[in-house]
Amino acid sequence: MIDVRLQLSVNDARRRFDLDIAFATDAPFVALYGPSGAGKSLTLQAMAGLLPVQAGHVRLNGRALLDTAGGVCLAPEARGVGYLFQQYALFPHLSVRDNIAFGLTSWRRRLKADDAARVDALIESFGLAALAASRPATLSGGQQQRVALARALACKPRVLLLDEPFAALHTTLRRELRAELRELRRRLGIPAVIVSHDPEDVMALADEVFLLDGGGVRQRLRADDPDLRAALERSP
Template sequence: MIDVRLQLSVRDARRRFDLDLAFATDAPFVALYGPSGAGKSLTLQALAGLLPVRAGHVRLNGRTLLDTAAGINLPPEQRGVGYLFQHYALFPHLSARDNIAFGLRSPWGRLSPADAARVDALIDNFGLRAMAHSKPAHLSGGQQQRVALARALACQPQVLLLDEPFAALHTTLRRQLRSELRALREQLGIPALLVSHDPEDVLALADEVLVLDGGGLQHRLLATDPDLRRALDHAL
């Protein structure tokens, strides 16, 4: 069960954006869907502890990650969240293997034997053995995505956050990786939240759809809704 209530504001020199959002769901795969600027990525960042929240809470399977009223605000590394950023955010100076292992290393840069074995298993599971020592600039878009996803899973998260994971990929590769991602989530048995404004992503992956616009929740839709595609098209 994911239980979220978020109130926050972000601003720059020209504008201010307010997010005021609440939802609770036990769906295995949830899509946050809507136009650009709806607040989808901000929601993921707040869930991960990367943005200050003015008021609200985040609870995951009964565990409180954030409760402003109670003074609880776990730092990102204690939240048990795996985050796949839109542009993958791989470290360009590190190899694929070192990128995957980054969050597991001690302050002295070492990996425990158990963590090293986990990294090697992820490399094999994602078909990255041949390019494990290659840097991101020498990897294809699909390979970079697999490295970023393996890194997100290395710390054994309790929830997986996916911010436009297919945006940089061509159509054929998108279809292949959607299938792989759904199978992976089912294998891991952890909930996933996907940010997208592509209806094909939603139709292929989501069990429940939260339609956002203007920083708030506008509609909730289920994958079983016979008018889902029409509703998605209308939401943009």
């Protein structure tokens, strides 16, 4: 069960944006769908502990990651969250192997034997063995995404957060990686939350969809809802 209730504000000299969002779901794969500026990425960042929250909570299977009323605010590394950033945020000076190892909460320059074994296993499972010593700049978009996803999984997360994971990829590769991601989530058995404004991402992956606009949830739909595609196409 993912249970989220968040209130926060972000602003600069020109604009203020208020996020006031609530949703709870048992769905294995959840999509937050809506136009740019709807509050989708802010929601993921707040869930991961990367943004200050004025009021609310984030609970995962009954465990409070955040509860402002109860004084709970776990550090990002203590939340058990795997986060795939929209632009992947790989470290350009590190190899594929070191980028993946950096995702371990106990990461050091010299990994413990069990941590090193986990990194090796992730490299193999994502088909990155031949690229382990390569730098991100030499990789294709799909390869970079696999590295970023392996890094997100290195800390054995309890939930996976995916911020527009296919935005930088061409159509054919997007289809291939959607299928890979769907199978990966099923194999891991952990819930995932994806942010997207592409109806095809939602139709291919999500079990439940929350339509966002203006910083809040406007509609909730299941994947088997016959009106899902029409609702996605109507969304601003």
